Amino acid sequence: GENVEQHPSTLSVQEGDSAVIKCTYSDSASNYFPWYKQELGKRPQLIIDIRSNVGEKKDQRIAVTLNKTAKHFSLHITETQPEDSAVYFCAASVRPAGGGNKLTFGTGTQLKVEL
Amino acid sequence: GAVVSQHPSRVICKSGTSVKIECRSLDFQATTMFWYRQFPKKSLMLMATSNEGSKATYEQGVEKDKFLINHASLTLSTLTVTSAHPEDSSFYICSALSLGLSSTDTQYFGPGTRLTVL
Numbered sequence: 043g044e045n046v047e048q049h050p051s052t053l054s055v056q057e058g059d060s061a062v063i064k065c066t067y068s069d070s071a072s073n074y075f076p077w078y079k080q081e082l083g084k085r086p087q088l089i090i091d092i093r094s095n096v097g098e099k100k101d102q103r104i105a106v107t108l109n110k111t112a113k114h115f116s117l118h119i120t121e122t123q124p125e126d127s128a129v130y131f132c133a134a135s136v137r138p139a140g141g142g143n144k145l146t147f148g149t150g151t152q153l154k155v156e157l
Numbered sequence: 158g159a160v161v162s163q164h165p166s167r168v169i170c171k172s173g174t175s176v177k178i179e180c181r182s183l184d185f186q187a188t189t190m191f192w193y194r195q196f197p198k199k200s201l202m203l204m205a206t207s208n209e210g211s212k213a214t215y216e217q218g219v220e221k222d223k224f225l226i227n228h229a230s231l232t233l234s235t236l237t238v239t240s241a242h243p244e245d246s247s248f249y250i251c252s253a254l255s256l257g258l259s260s261t262d263t264q265y266f267g268p269g270t271r272l273t274v275l
Contacts, residue, residue: 086201088265
């Protein structure tokens with residue numbers, strides 16, 4: 043089955059700096075890669091996702107890059123703000139023809155943005 | 158849009174009792190829902206995939222007789238923890254799959270249920 047590794051486990055940055063979180067996956071058939079943000083005791087919230095037919099996707103301060111050959115993808119947050127502090131999870135899945143993808147999550151990264 | 162609710166948000170029960178958790182997709186139909194378990198400061202571990210009108214598919218190591226899943230309608234899936242024990246204490250989160258365009262299948266998560274077994 044799919045195995046997703048995520049690094050680093052904790053990340054501390056100064057407000058305004060950029061933060062980068064990296065994930066690798068094992069199953070070359072995986073074709074959907076979402077990123078979720080989870081605040082303490084809350085539900086995971088989808089912040090951005092990318093499909094295997096795209097190499098990069100950007101949404102305001104958040105961007106995701108995908109390298110299919112190397113089987114890794116990264117989350118980039120620019121101009122970080124204190125409210126970006128949370129745990130971020132990457133995930134990977136294969137979408138079969140009939141739909142119903144099953145996500146395999148990374149281990150999470152605790153991001154702390156310091157004033 | 159794409160709101161998922163979960164009830165109850167928090168439950169405390171005695172060892173040996175059963176607890177039912179409901180997961181509802183409020184503004185969309187979900188033929189597929191997922192149940193996850195999350196320990197403190199850990200990742201989400203998939204327990205089972207719930208398919209409307211059919212039996213759930215359980216992940217390896219998850220006891221199907223202990224964690225009963227029913228997906229009787231396109232908007233409701235339930236997880237029943239039977240004969241709960243303290244080691245079952247955890248944060249249980251459901252998600253519902255929103256089938257969009259061919260290029261988008263997004264899982265929307267419920268707010269989670271904190272189960273404490275005394």
